[in-house]
Amino acid sequence: xxxxxxxxxxxxxxxxxxxxxxxxxxxxxxxxxxxxxxxxxxxxxxxxxxxxxxxxxxxxxxxxxxxxxxxxxxxxxxxxxxxxxxxxxxxxxxxxxxxxxxxxxxxxxxxxxxxxxxxxxxxxxxxxxxxxxxxxxxxxxxxxxxxxxxxxxxxxxxxxxxxxxxxxxxxxxxxxxxxxxxxxxxxxxxxxxxxxxxxxxxxxxxxxxxxxxxxxxxxxxxxxxxxxxxxxxxxxxxxxxxxxxxxxxxxxxxxxxxxxxxxxxxxxxxxxxxxxxxxxxxxxxxxxxxxxxxxxxxxxxxxxxxxxxxxxxxxxxxxxxxxxxxxxxxxxxxxxxxxxxxxxxxxxxxxxxxxxxxxxxxxxxx
Amino acid sequence: xxxxxxxxxxxxxxxxxxxxxxxxxxxxxxxxxxxxxxxxxxxxxxxxxxxxxxxxxxxxxxxxxxxxxxxxxxxxxxxxxxxxxxxxxxxxxxxxxxxxxxxxxxxxxxxxxxxxxxxxxxxxxxxxxxxxxxxxxxxxxxxxxxxxxxxxxxxxxxxxxxxxxxxxxxxxxxxxxxxxxxxxxxxxxxxxxxxxxxxxxxxxxxxxxxxxxxxxxxxxxxxxxxxxxxxxxxxxxxxxxxxxxxxxxxxxxxxxxxxxxxxxxxxxxxxxxxxxxxxxxxxxxxxxxxxxxxxxxxxxxxxxxxxxxxxxxxx
Numbered sequence: 114x115x116x117x118x119x120x121x122x123x124x125x126x127x128x129x130x131x132x133x134x135x136x137x138x139x140x141x142x143x144x145x146x147x148x149x150x151x152x153x154x155x156x157x158x159x160x161x162x163x164x165x166x167x168x169x170x171x172x173x174x175x176x177x178x179x180x181x182x183x184x185x186x187x188x189x190x191x192x193x194x195x196x197x198x199x200x201x202x203x204x205x206x207x208x209x210x211x212x213x214x215x216x217x218x219x220x221x222x223x224x225x226x227x228x229x230x231x232x233x234x235x236x237x238x239x240x241x242x243x244x245x246x247x248x249x250x251x252x253x254x255x256x257x258x259x260x261x262x263x264x265x266x267x268x269x270x271x272x273x274x275x276x277x278x279x280x281x282x283x284x285x286x287x288x289x290x291x292x293x294x295x296x297x298x299x300x301x302x303x304x305x306x307x308x309x310x311x312x313x314x315x316x317x318x319x320x321x322x323x324x325x326x327x328x329x330x331x332x333x334x335x336x337x338x339x340x341x342x343x344x345x346x347x348x349x350x351x352x353x354x355x356x357x358x359x360x361x362x363x364x365x366x367x368x369x370x371x372x373x374x375x376x377x378x379x380x381x382x383x384x385x386x387x388x389x390x391x392x393x394x395x396x397x398x399x400x401x402x403x404x405x406x407x408x409x410x411x412x413x414x415x416x417x418x419x420x421x422x423x424x425x426x427x428x429x430x431x432x433x434x435x436x437x438x439x440x441x442x443x444x445x446x447x448x449x450x451x452x453x454x455x456x457x458x459x460x461x462x463x464x465x466x467x468x469x470x471x472x473x474x475x476x477x478x479x
Numbered sequence: 480x481x482x483x484x485x486x487x488x489x490x491x492x493x494x495x496x497x498x499x500x501x502x503x504x505x506x507x508x509x510x511x512x513x514x515x516x517x518x519x520x521x522x523x524x525x526x527x528x529x530x531x532x533x534x535x536x537x538x539x540x541x542x543x544x545x546x547x548x549x550x551x552x553x554x555x556x557x558x559x560x561x562x563x564x565x566x567x568x569x570x571x572x573x574x575x576x577x578x579x580x581x582x583x584x585x586x587x588x589x590x591x592x593x594x595x596x597x598x599x600x601x602x603x604x605x606x607x608x609x610x611x612x613x614x615x616x617x618x619x620x621x622x623x624x625x626x627x628x629x630x631x632x633x634x635x636x637x638x639x640x641x642x643x644x645x646x647x648x649x650x651x652x653x654x655x656x657x658x659x660x661x662x663x664x665x666x667x668x669x670x671x672x673x674x675x676x677x678x679x680x681x682x683x684x685x686x687x688x689x690x691x692x693x694x695x696x697x698x699x700x701x702x703x704x705x706x707x708x709x710x711x712x713x714x715x716x717x718x719x720x721x722x723x724x725x726x727x728x729x730x731x732x733x734x735x736x737x738x739x740x741x742x743x744x745x746x747x748x749x750x751x752x753x754x755x756x757x758x759x760x761x762x763x764x765x766x767x768x769x770x771x772x773x774x775x776x777x778x779x780x781x782x783x784x785x786x787x788x789x790x791x792x793x794x
Contacts, residue, residue, distance in 0.1 A: 137618050177616040219739035223645045225616040232743065249616025249646075295631065300594070303613045303630075317604035359625070362632035363671050375629045376622075436650065440649040441691065 114466055117413030119398035120168075123192045124161045125412030128422050130154035130456060134365070134431035135250045139437065140447040147212025150350035151374060152387040155253060159312055160417075163319020164259065167327075173434060175327055177272055184265045194243075197424045198254035202241050205251055205431055206230060212435050221435070225249025229301050236300035238307045245299040248307060256307035259296070260316045263309075267317050275321050282317035285310055290370040305319065311379040315387070339392045388431055414462040429454045447478055519752050526701060547745035549780075553715040555753035556700070558707045559628045559760045562637045562674040567647060567758075572607035578627060579615040579642035579678075581641070594747035595640075611636065620652040624664045631668060639668055642713075642752055644680040648695050658698040659721040665706045675708045676754060681742055682717035684734045709757045711750050 115121070123380030130145045131154045147153035149271050170183045177183070206227065213221035222231045227250050230237040238248025244255040271278035289311045290296065325332055354360065365372035374382050402409045415422045433450035483684040537550040566573045577592055592612035599608040615628055618621035621773040623646065631639060647657045668675050696714045703710035721738050 137621060137646075138652050149605060214686055217683075217735050219683050220645060220648070220681055221737050222571075222736075223681070226614045229614060247623060252616075256522070265569065298614070301614055302611055303522060361667075362628050363635075365632075369632060372631060373632065374625070376626075377629070438649050438653060 117409050120161055120164055121413040121416030122155060122398055122402065122409060124416030124419050127154040127161070128415045128419060128426060129455065130413070131158065131423070131452060132426040132430050133460065135427065136433045136437065136450065138442065139433070139451060140444050141451050149354050150347065150386055150390065151353060152383040152390065155307070155376070156315060156379070156383065156466065159256070159260065159315045160254070160319040162260070162282070162393070163316035164323045166316070167320045167323030170214040170268055180269060183268055186267070187261055187265050191441055192262060194254055194420060195258045196252065197420055198258060199242065200252070201424050201427050202248065202251060204246055204428055208428070208435070224469065233300055235387040240299050245297060246301070247298070250305040250430065253423070255305065256309050256312055260313055261310040261420070262294055263313065264316065265285065267320065270320060271324065275324060278317060279321055286314040289367045290380070293370065306377060308378050314384070315379065317330055330381050336392065336395060340396065343389045343392025343394070346386060347393045350386045350389065357389070360418065386389065409460055413457055418462040418465045421465045422458050422461050426454070426458055493599070502677045502776065540752065543748050544745070546741060548718045549716045549749070551593070553719045554712055554749055555705060555756065556710045556712070557753065557760055558701045558709045559756045560638065560674040560709065560754065560757045562672050563754070564758060566637045567606060572609050572639065574634070574636040575608060575610045575638045575640060576609060576631065577612040577640045578630065578786050579645070591743070594749060598747050598751040599754065602751055615773040618647045618650050618652050619664065620647055620656045620660045621742055624660050627664060628667060631671075631673065636673060638674040638676065638754070640676045640678065642678040642680070644695055644699050648680060648692055651691065654694045656699050658693060658702055661699065662706060665702060667710060669706065669708070671706065676711060676750065676757070677703045677708055678711040678746070679714045681739060682721065683739065684721065685735060711753045711755050713746060713749070714740060716745070716749055720745070
């Protein structure tokens, strides 16, 4: 188990933010940073995933591991994430259906995109397995599967030339914005909630960023000088979010997606805002970590076990939504569901680490 | 940019809410029912008994399939659909975007969008209707309104058919906050010369006494009236249909689900009916006036020569 570090800490914070934001309407929603900017925790999560790939595919001395090993490592991670997605989708659909039955309330079947599944299970079951049928709030892991699945291409290209990897990634991003490319939803119409062709840019930026950060102390010093720029961007984001100022998507010039604020396509405004957040908060961990006491350890623990914590968190926020709906919500219910959820997330992280320690006792096996 | 509008709108919708609440002839709240009524006795006490001669109160709309027949006043409120009329006049295909809820499908052979397209093309002969459907996640009061705008910008339809309210109800979003956000979005769509038809959420006996839920359903109606857009009263229609299908199944697990399936099956028909009748609306007249449902033969007559419904004296 590694010591708390900035990456795990921020990833833990992103996980907590996503958990709370996935219980819409709850009291604590307004205290998450997602409400005060153009980008949100999803950007942070994907960027840090790229950063982690950078760490994971190198030895402690910073030398890249063999190429085949990298490809297999990423393939194995892709399978893990896919397995997690299929599992939580099955559980989520059963939780929705079971609650609807017990409460005799078919309204619940129309829960964020679940209606399609229950109306047409024959096609939708195939769609679930293909990741083209996604429930609302359960659409980050499908993005992840695709991103980690295609990551070997970028990682291997970046070993030859970081610039080439960036150019490839940015080219795909820009083309997807111009031509509105997205992976299809099926059954039904439209595209994925998170367009992997656009969001891959954040993963690659995270990966290349880790590389540059490690190699070049000069660049680190330069980026520290950009903290004021980051703060200016964050402040602008707060103003835009609080006053709900955003371009009218029917009035923006072509190509439309370069100017609109659109989460699906990670449009430039969101990207710029997120980079501003990075610049503004790059040094904050060193300041916060010693002062937050056990909170630092808690968040870093969540971040170290992000897949398990994210999966359990998704199911807990669904359960919390149903509890809020059934009880009518209110501050007391919100404190209960969010509080017990945060405890359960902490337990999940602890349990995963306990389990991975457990089967390897130093004593000889019987 | 959005703030002053929102404030003005809030004021407007508040005054409207007061007047509309007073004026509403048929609020969906069912006060006379005991708590926990499981649907066996519940709906029948609310809805005027349909098995007796329907001519007594109001005629059923016989242009609908037998199992979907509902009196017009329980089915829709009508308003002008300028953009669709324009598309018809210019003899170009009518582009329709359906959003939300269970629009994704219903059985492998007849998804809701396909059914809607077929039904619309049947009632508007010689007109090409292209239906695009999109699922929707999130609440109107938070991110979903923004996503809808992006969807509309992407597809630039003539008409948006919007099943609205379910997710906000599930999140127990404050009804006034919901209404404000909904009105703002409807105004935005209309402001870009695109028509909107709202569809309110489902009726289910387990929520018939839920004051919050019925108030949210009422908000959709109020916004539709205030903004002058047609409303398909899925809630009222299903409540009416629930009174017809009392087969003593109340004790079964999930007995409400049959009604839900029927509601879904009828939705394409109900939406189509509201649209075709809205297209008959005279232009300059008050869009909010209570609508006289044309008898079947009049509707059929008007619908048979396709262009004539579009160029009426009022145009």
